[in-house]
Structures are given as structure tokens and as C-alpha cells.
Amino acid sequence: MLHRPLAVALVASVLAAVVAFAQHHQTPIDIVRSTAQTDPGPKLRINYPDQCTVSLEDTFGAATAGYTIAREWATLKATPACDASVAVGTDTYKLVQFHFHTPSEHSIDGVHAPMEVHFVHMNTNGCSAGLHPLLVVGAMISAGPNAGELGKILAPTPLAPQASLSVNLRALLPPTDSYWRYDGSLTAPNTDCSWSEGDKTKQLITGVFPESVNWYLLESPLHLPAATIRKFKALYPEGNARPLKSLEERPIYHSGTKAGK
């Protein structure tokens, strides 16, 4: 039999572990401008080429590893055939794909945008690259007239599967690149790196998706014509955005100035 103080200490430590386990770092979150701290770390550097061929796919109904993608986790996904990357300090992250949500997954001071785009990058050291091998650059998309390169990608919706086109990736991003940064998660179930969160079924039951992402949310929105946003929404009538999650004890950092290009 355990000595009583020892038993109490054990129970307390188990409870503390449970509480700590409950403090997840999930995405998306509400960005509260007034609480952001100036980022002491190195700046995000974006190295996207002018010319890139991307193939487009509506992932709704696609079967991956025996798992059929439901509409709420589906998206319009663009896969680049070019060499595009971002860098932070000595780490380089290669662009794997970018995709779209409606409405926006993040909010800024409680306000959602009609859409949000996510540029998903993987550390060049792959799944073994520390706690956060992924880096996602997100940008809000609002209704506006200057669609530019983004309009080229989304104007033809509903798209034919695997449609392919050439885009200026560098010109996709907003001209002012100040951003917020925080540690978060993927916003759909994922097993690409054998995450500790378990398989997709377990992730859906626990509501905890892999906490593997360095999140960068650009401060300036991109724009699409209202008619194009309506066409995209028609692809996912119930929306394909994950609800907001609690920030817990995480800091949110603001770049203060523009990202490097």
C-alpha cells in the first residue's frame, strides 16, 4: 500500500499531466491584434518563382489510404510542379500545395473573411524536422475587384479535376506582408508523418489534429470578385472551415514589418 502523502502526490501529478494534456495547440484561432507581441525571431522569407505550373483538384470524395474525404474536410487543392519555398533562419520549407477554405478559418479581432488560402510547406528535413515540420502561410480573401493571379486559378470553378495552368506564384501574395505567427495544428485529419495524435478516426473522435505547424497569417487580404467567391462557396455549401479553437497559453507574435521576399 502506498504511503498516503506519496499517493496524494501521485494523484496530483497524474491530474497535472491530464490538465497539461488538455491544453492543446489547435488551429484555427481568433487573432486579437492588441495581444500580439513583437516577434523576436527571424523574419519569414518568401522565395516563390514568377512562373509555376500548378494542377488543381477538388478533393471531395477522393480516397486516400482507404479514407474517403468528406465534404467538410475537402478543398480545392493546387499542387505546384515548380521549386517554391519559404525560409525562417536556417530552416527551409518547400511548398507542397495550397488550398482554399470558406469561410476563413482564422478570424482577426473576431471578424472572418469570406475565404482563406493556405500555402502548406514541409521542412526540407521532412517529418523528422523537430516539433513543427510544417509551415503554413495563410491569407484572408475578401471581395474586391483586383483578383490578379488568384482570379486566374479560381475563375473557372467549378473546375475540371486535375486542371493544370501556369501562374505567377510570387504575384499571388499580398503586396504588404506583415504577419502574425503562432504554433498550431493542421485543420483536417492527417497521418502523413505518423503523428502522435493517431490515425484519422482517432483524430476525429478526440478533435485533436496534428500539432505540427508553424502558422503565419498575412495581415493584408487577397481579393476575388464577389461572383467568384459565390462560385467557390457553391462547391462546399456547408463550408469547409474548422471552427475556432481556444488559444490556451500560446503567444501570438506580430512581424512588425514586412516579410523578406
Ligand SMILES: [Zn+2]
Ligand atoms: Zn487549410
